[in-house]
Amino acid sequence: MIFELGRYILLMFRVFRKPEKWSVFRSQFLVEINNLGLESLGIVAIISVFMGAVVAIQTSYNIDSPLIPLTMVGFTTRQSVILEFSPTIISLILAGKIGSRIASEIGTMRVTEQIDALEVMGINPANYLILPKLTAAVFINPFIIILSIGFALVGGWLVALLTHLVTTHDYITGIRYDFDSYTIIYALIKTVFFAFLITTIAGYKGFFTRGGALEVGDASTKAVVWSCIFIILFNLILTQILLS
């Protein structure tokens, strides 16, 4: 574990160097925005809509007392989605989607000697391969999470409308009730940390892959597992720091 941590830190020193050529970095950055961000929008939208809908139904189901106003459905959906579901659950989903993609892409490049080819040419492969993915994810993931929050709130509203749990007026009133913009900042800070963890852990696992196709699959699985573990761990740490 200490060996892995040391190797990860040393890799980060190689990642955070000046890119060989800024024009190449810029085009790679844009490609990664598309690969890691825009291509994830579909799955994020579907999960978010259903997540918001389920939270709204569950909240409504748990309101037994007539003393509790139905605006609580909108309020609880908003709080749950902003504080936890969108930044954490969507990041876990992205750990699976983009984490496995990064680890298998870089792992395949390692076992097919493409990384050695970069090194022989005099290019820093860690910087060339990982930095554009890292910066792209850190840049685009907050936008994805904001969209996810929007989709989830729409999902909650749709289910309220279709099943007559609460009126649109009550739902909107609940969403607007006692809104603290700091919760959004908290969600975005978490998102940026999680994006960093996903891309660097996946990059690390891919970069040090040895062997063949079997090991690439193994690296991809480990990248997802370790990203998820660290997301959960840092979720606790960041929540304690930012909300206590």
Place this chain on the structure above:
Amino acid sequence: MIEVLNISKSFGNKQVLNDVSMQFEKGKTNLIIGQSGSGKTVLMKCLVGLMPVDQGKIMFDGRSFHEMSFRKQKEIRKEIGMLFQGGALFDSLTVEENVIFPLTMFTAQSEEEKRERANFCLQRVNLKNSNHLYPSELSGGMIKRVAIARAIAMNPPYLFCDEPNSGLDPITSGVIDELISELTEEFQMTTVVNTHDMNSVIRIGDKVFFINDGRLWWEGDKHQVLYSDNEELNDFVFATELTRRLKAN
């Protein structure tokens, strides 16, 4: 010229290279031969700077690679072209983009100039009308040719080839061998080829180095290799039925 001076390399207790010294001459195709596990690949990785050596020096025209600063090593790496065993072409790039890649990274050439150079290199390896194909759409021989075109794109003084014929049929192997030999002579490169293909040795071995058990066991040329009295070399050279029959005749 590349000089290897008394280099040693070990992994844990296992000594892979033991006090190896050799000279690779400019304008000649220098072949390193030896059995699998003899240390050829480790030697090649040390030569191109993918592995540090434990002892000794590797001199590129008088410049000691492993004693240089990282920045100077980087400059020498730009003078190295390498053909990897599997080609190591970048999957996400087309044939033309693969050849252009080192030019984009290290030169300030315009798109037009880079394309011109790429086309020259691709034509030189006899590849036409393949510029927009991806590596997954190429045959084994074509992959090797593109890899050679990429390796010579920067006009390097040093060319390294790791098992250039692995996985190729005898005719394509011959074509690749001839290409390496021709390019070496034409561009006056110092070429080092790692191989265990005896056909390559006989075809293009201007200088041949036999590595056995991590040591330099024998050196000579393609004419001498068949008539040596070195027992280990003969065991390697005449290991196949075909070469044994040739010797008997």
